[in-house]
Amino acid sequence: MNLEKQLEYLQIVNFKKVYRNLPTPVLVEKILENKEGILAHMGPIVVESGKYTGRSPKDKFIVKQDPSKDHIWWGKENQEISPQAFDNLYKKVVAYLQQKEIYIMDGYAGADPRYRLPIRVISTLAWQSLFARNMFIRELDPKKLENFEPGFTVIAAPEFKAIPEIDGTRSEVFVLLNFEKKIVLIGGSGYSGEIKKSVFSVMNYLMPLKGIMSMHASANLGKGGDVAIFFGLSGTGKTTLSSDPERFLIGDDEHGWSDDGVFNFEGGCYAKVINLSKDDEPLIYETTRKFGTILENVVIDKQTRRVDLFNDSITENTRASYPITYIPNALKEGIGPHPKNIIMLTYDAFGVLPPVSKLTTNQAMYHFISGYTAKVAGTEAGVEEPTAVFSTCFGAPFMVLPPTVYAKLLGEKIQKHNVNCWLVNTGLNGGPYGIGKRISISHTRAIIRAILSNELNDVEYEVLPIFNLRIPKNCPEVPQNILNPRQSWKDKDAYDNQLKKLALAFKKNLDSFGFEIDKDIIQAGPQI
Numbered sequence: 278m279n280l281e282k283q284l285e286y287l288q289i290v291n292f293k294k295v296y297r298n299l300p301t302p303v304l305v306e307k308i309l310e311n312k313e314g315i316l317a318h319m320g321p322i323v324v325e326s327g328k329y330t331g332r333s334p335k336d337k338f339i340v341k342q343d344p345s346k347d348h349i350w351w352g353k354e355n356q357e358i359s360p361q362a363f364d365n366l367y368k369k370v371v372a373y374l375q376q377k378e379i380y381i382m383d384g385y386a387g388a389d390p391r392y393r394l395p396i397r398v399i400s401t402l403a404w405q406s407l408f409a410r411n412m413f414i415r416e417l418d419p420k421k422l423e424n425f426e427p428g429f430t431v432i433a434a435p436e437f438k439a440i441p442e443i444d445g446t447r448s449e450v451f452v453l454l455n456f457e458k459k460i461v462l463i464g465g466s467g468y469s470g471e472i473k474k475s476v477f478s479v480m481n482y483l484m485p486l487k488g489i490m491s492m493h494a495s496a497n498l499g500k501g502g503d504v505a506i507f508f509g510l511s512g513t514g515k516t517t518l519s520s521d522p523e524r525f526l527i528g529d530d531e532h533g534w535s536d537d538g539v540f541n542f543e544g545g546c547y548a549k550v551i552n553l554s555k556d557d558e559p560l561i562y563e564t565t566r567k568f569g570t571i572l573e574n575v576v577i578d579k580q581t582r583r584v585d586l587f588n589d590s591i592t593e594n595t596r597a598s599y600p601i602t603y604i605p606n607a608l609k610e611g612i613g614p615h616p617k618n619i620i621m622l623t624y625d626a627f628g629v630l631p632p633v634s635k636l637t638t639n640q641a642m643y644h645f646i647s648g649y650t651a652k653v654a655g656t657e658a659g660v661e662e663p664t665a666v667f668s669t670c671f672g673a674p675f676m677v678l679p680p681t682v683y684a685k686l687l688g689e690k691i692q693k694h695n696v697n698c699w700l701v702n703t704g705l706n707g708g709p710y711g712i713g714k715r716i717s718i719s720h721t722r723a724i725i726r727a728i729l730s731n732e733l734n735d736v737e738y739e740v741l742p743i744f745n746l747r748i749p750k751n752c753p754e755v756p757q758n759i760l761n762p763r764q765s766w767k768d769k770d771a772y773d774n775q776l777k778k779l780a781l782a783f784k785k786n787l788d789s790f791g792f793e794i795d796k797d798i799i800q801a802g803p804q805i
Contacts, residue, residue: 283427291375292375292377296379298382299403316582317577317583318566326469327435333468334354335447335448339356339454340455341358349482350676350679354673358453366439366446371432374401387533388414389535392487396413396431398433399431401435409431412544430460434464454478456479470596477493477542478677481683490683492531493670494515495529495530496613503617504614510671512650516561517558528541540613544600546598546603548596551587560606572595575597623700625702625704631761634747636698638688647786648667684798702716706765707759716759736751744780745801780804783802783803
């Protein structure tokens, strides 16, 4: 089916002009011509997403219909919308597209050709087409590109706003996933992360049904051929620790784990760049100075055209979108063997978890389902206690199936491939918030090096009470007195109380799931 027939099938007709698979320089020209963004010093394009500078998770809906409805984990993360409501809103969006210029970018989600999903992104903005070109895997064969048949189509119309009372949405923003029609419909928000994460949600639905573990995680490859996977929520150091100049980057955010090994879902990176410095993150910093990079909601001096990565006046969620090839040590093919190590990162602001502990398979499944980190409440309200945050599977908003589906797959693959699993705390040590200090990045890097070089496999371990975590008694280049967190606290009773408090938070989180979790997994968690 040719492009015209494909668009007609989607009811996209009477458009003013269609631009398909434009190269980066031409897209940049269109962005400037349309006044969608401005060119910055060294060549990146700077754009603003408008009113919405982050995802709108409460505005994401999935069409509830057969057969997908029986697989989906319905609830606050996956809200339902009727097929009728989807169809009505869809008709309005395609009517809106009439007599407009539209941009089409074709590519793939999934670096492994055996499992990849052909993706087509249709947008009214040239810069979102460049975003899709950066983020998804490109088809380099002109003949295949010409005859491209999408497996899923994303239609993004940022300027079109829903009317909640009529359209059945929560607000003017909507992100609708229709697994039967293989369409993602986005409107009301110009934040490009909605495109990226909606496709990730699609992959999180499709891949596990094929026996492939989908992961919100980064991955890298050692020179000896060993793969490491890093799970972690925002602020835990996932991107920083996986971006190792001594190892090859497979990908920084989304991966699949098949019977053949690990593969990146993406062809690019969408890095948070607020307070990014050349010294701390040299590889990512350099991408903010390259032609073809999109700097989203980054402040720029319009006279000098220099950007200010430390300015959060638009948003703290400033982003850079760039092809993964802009990272010098990135694997272009985006594929690696089965992992040797899985590292689950947490920022524990309670200061009670060890800087590193070794996990059994059931413990790994428990901490994966929990997806724990912590944040400190605003001091403006006088609150000094940290708050426990749990995001199932380290990415709850994007997990379409029940968490137990992903956990079971993870457990099976860990056991089959004899993978070492670790919990690494990049948060506080030596006391609670206000007393304890953050574990230094140099010590955390030393821990990661020791894990990946197998230096922690044969050391002596001791057990942390309640959580039953195995703590190494020694780790190269890491002070011995910080490895057992209880020993680093002056007030041991206060430590014990804080440890119990965190354990109760874990238990309360699992009790809220509303479905049965395997008894062996529950027993691998903290026991009070």
